[in-house]
Amino acid sequence: MTTSSESTQAAAQAVECTLVEGVNLALARALQDDPTVVILGEDVGIDGGVFRATQSLIGRFDESRVRDTPLSEALIGGLPIGLAAMGLRPVAEIQFMGFIYPVIDQLVNHASRMRTRTRGRLSCPLVIRAPYGGGVHAPEHHSESMEAMFTHIPGIRVVIPSSPAKAYGLLLAAIRDPDPVVFLEPKRIYRAVRETVVDDGRALALDHCFVTREGSDVTLIGWGAALSEVMDAAETLATDGVEAEVIDVATLKLLDFETIAASVEKTGRCVIVHEAPVSGGFGAEIAARLAGAGLVNLLAPIERVAGWDTIMPLPRLEDRYMPSAGRVVAAARRVMEYS
């Protein structure tokens, strides 16, 4: 593996960047800092990925480490297992979540259990990245939110960033983690906002929710792109004098339930928001955990605002599917009025 052109340490630099640029920054940092990191996927090389997440990595790093794979998703799921078991740190991109399903076979049957079934002799420190979610008027199969399929797999982590800085810090953490991580990138907000990211190689914790707004009246819980609607809803509610606390779950698996429970214990009211279909969505897990926690201060039924239990519609009906800020506000008002 060639590292000669990559050996100079980049100084910590503050960069104004978007979420997808935060991903790119983290990938570059990981390639720079760790010679065992290998990037692979469809069109990740000269094209820089269809969303440009791997832009310019070729050129800065040896092309043996930034590899265009054949159009071959079972391979993109399985090949990193061999790499990781032999001591490398692969970061594989699935171009859209709609094409990730062959990877689930590899995650369930191999990556998640390699450490368990060999009692630690072999392990799979790998990352599968994929853009997910709706709202960009993409073609069929490009807009689903299937994160709950992954949260059901023991032995892996599921991480979803909601901002450029979180994308940077969480992806670095995912790459350095000794176990498999599914890193789902909300493509609707890939370029929605810019924020300052300090490229200092500092990773965020992989088992901590973020309280992104403090409030004492109701807890709004979300992740990924839906967090935008949640924050908008919180501002609307504030004009009514309702102060919402907002939690960005971010690390769905393994879940920081303590932060969530502490907030709901404080507010007594809770709305969970996600784009994925409501039934069996990850919101169900959070709701069940809250219901089982025996919170003495739970003042209203837990509400979920989510996608309908329908096939994700094509773009012309997409807006009717996506959980809007209005829906979140309405649900929050219902739980506020409950007595």
Place this chain on the structure above:
Amino acid sequence: MTIVARFEIELTRYLDADGAALGELPAFASNRETLVELYRWMVLARTFDQKAIALQRTGRLGTYASSLGQEGVSVGLAHAMRPEDVLLPSFREHGAQLLRGVTPKELLQYWGGDERGSNFAVPRQDFPVCIPVGSHAPHAAGAALAFKLRGEPRAAVAVFGDGATSKGDVYEAMNVAGAWQLPIVFVATNNQWAISVPRNAQTAAATLAQKAIGAGLEGRQVDGNDVIAVRQVIGEALDKARSGGSATLIEALTYRLADHTTADDASRYRDDDEVAKHWKQEPVARLRSHLTTAHSWSKAEEEALIEACAAQVEQATDAYLAEPPEPPEAMFDHLYAELPSALAAQRDAALAETPE
């Protein structure tokens, strides 16, 4: 019309069904010691197999996949490998695993339902057996890419059955092996049956070896019941792989003399006559016959070998049966590198339970 491509598939065989040399043998096969070594591993594999089935029948082992009749492929391929190469076995390669250093006790542990059986002391980097058919082929591509990136002269050997060649995973792995010139030997152990589905119902392709052609790889057939041929052909493919010459698919022709597993009854779907016919081709008798005629292998040597293998397997069985199960925290303690705090309460709850 212009013909833009043609292909041929070569079959290699050195010994006929009676163990007589069909022509000049490879150099290693003139060495009595080497042949006895190959023979000893095949006999050990078969002895192990018989014991495993007996243990399963008496409720002391889980469902077990017999390798009866396929010892030539398993032993031949493992004998050709170097310790630093990596084996990615299917669930029927006990002979290869034994030769690579996995102990009979560890194999019994795995088939007896204990994960420690895949935490073998040797070879540390070999993969555990793959149960979902063919899904390990992409792992071989990853392992081989790791070797290539680090400039290590090592190869990955992925072994799967005839049924696996119908799966996309196997094709995807072969395809990338060709595109990236990866050091892999794919071994399709064609034992003619994928549980109840015969080879001819699996694919219209005349050979499984030719499936390599579409991926830009060399495909070869070998008589899998001729361990000398397997040793030679896999050795050539490994040399090619380690020296940067890319991957090969080798179809090893053999026959599954046993049921698919101890949970199967092959008499439901195949004739005894067919099985009887294949008993005349099987690899252990073939090499024994060759050793007897060409290397004066004696009755005394044979008896001593059988006794030694039986003793080794008995000893392993005793050790396996004496081993208590792991404590329940093992379910949690190997799930992640470190126990996540999110799982601490479940771990405590599991430990607090009294077994019913």
